[in-house]
Amino acid sequence: MEIDVIIPLYKPGKELFTLLDKLGSQSVPVHQVILLNTEEKYFEQLIYGIRFLETYQNIKIYHVSKREFDHGGTRRMGVKKSSADVFVMMTQDAMPKDDRLIEKLVEPLQGEVAVAYARQLPREDSTPVESYTREFNYPAKSRIKSAADLDSLGIKTFFCSxxxxxxxxxxxEELGGFxxxxxxxxxxxxxxxxxxxxYSVAYAADAQxxxxxxxxxxxxFHRNFDLGVSQAEHPEIFAAYPSESEGKRMVKDVTVYLRSNHMSAGLPHFYMQCACKYAGYLLGKNYRRLPKKWVLAFTSNKEYWKQNRKDV
Structure with a gap:
């Protein structure tokens, strides 16, 4: 079974070399790593003076402009550049915990499972709230989610990263891709x-x-504005299973965590963060009612709104 890894890049740093080295030493070999780089000049600056393609011989690099980049469309392009039976989508800032990431990630891909996603562990410099949020969204126990879980899990049934x-x-290919x-x-x-x-979605907690x-x-605020926009543009998915209830549960759990660990002093900052997230999300869900200049001020991806859009 061939496995390719597809990674969008934007202004990559030297950590990219560490990521590629770790992918090159996996217990299950990676056939090819496809890099989808936004703005060629940044990539060229990173590898200047380095024999990059001689060192990493299974790498394929494709460049797009910042205006051409799209979260779905660019990844679709990457998949078309691959012919592997299984492809792994990653981001440039995700670092394999060990040499069994690929092995454990593809393990659940059998039967009716269409996609499996990995557990995300906090970096050493993470704040207590960020560390707990990782645990909230990516617990230690694996599970497989299907339509049978919609009543109990709601929008979490679709959670995948x-x-x-x-x-x-x-x-x-059957489902039409991203x-x-x-x-x-x-x-x-x-x-x-x-x-x-x-089909089902697998959470592979042992793949880290x-x-x-x-x-x-x-x-x-900006990130959650874009999140709200994506949900507003896909009511066929998100209208029936709103994410507000899951957000409320996280606020309650983090509050209990901070209090029980004698970190109540961090609550005001946490609540302010939650207010910013919710304000961004709510404005994003209602972006069609906002003036264009507000949308461009609130988004973290201004290029998205320049791609032949007619609703802003």
Missing amino acids: NVCAAYRREIY VRHTIFNEDMIYAAKAVEAG VVHSHNYTNGQQ
């Missing part, structure tokens, strides 16, 4: 299609990557 996720090509044009959530939109078609962010309140 292209930070690190493996896809079966035959099912991907949505061509989306500002965010291409992974969950695909997972929802898979569940709707009778180190990945987290200490976002500022402003960054949280």
Whole structure:
């Protein structure tokens, strides 16, 4: 079975070399790593003076402009560059925890499972809230989710992350692949299609990557604005299973965590962060009612709105 890894890049740093080295030493070999780089000049600056293609001989690099990049469309392009039976989507800031990431990630891809996603562990510099949030979204226990779980899990049934996720090509092609044009959530939109078609989504807790962010309140606002936009543009998925209830549960759990660990002093900052996230999300869901200049001020992806859109 051939396995390719597809990674979108933007202004990559030297950590990319560490990531490629770790992918090159996996217990299950990676056939090819496909890099989808946005803006060629940044990649050329990184590898200047390095015999990159001689060192990493299974790498294929494709460049797009910033204006051409799209969360769904660029990944679709990457999949078309691969002919592997299974392809793994990753982000440039996700670092394999060990040499069994690929092995454990593809293990659940059998039967009706269409996609499997990895557990995300916090970086050493993560704040307590970010560390707990990783645990909230990526617990230690694996599970397989299907339409039978919709009543109990709601939107969590579709939860999937292209930070690190493996896809079966035959099912991907059957379902029509990633949505061509989306500002965010291409992974969950695909997972929802898979569940709707009778397939399952696997969470592989033994497949682990180190990945987290200490976002500022402003960054949280912009990120959640885009999240709200993606949900507004796909009501066929998100209208029936709103994410607000899951957000409320996380706020309650983090509050209990901080209090029980004698970190109540961090609650005001956490609640302010939650307010910024919710404000961004709510405005994003209602972006069609906003002036264009507001949308461009609130989004974290201004290029998305320049791609022949007529609703802004």
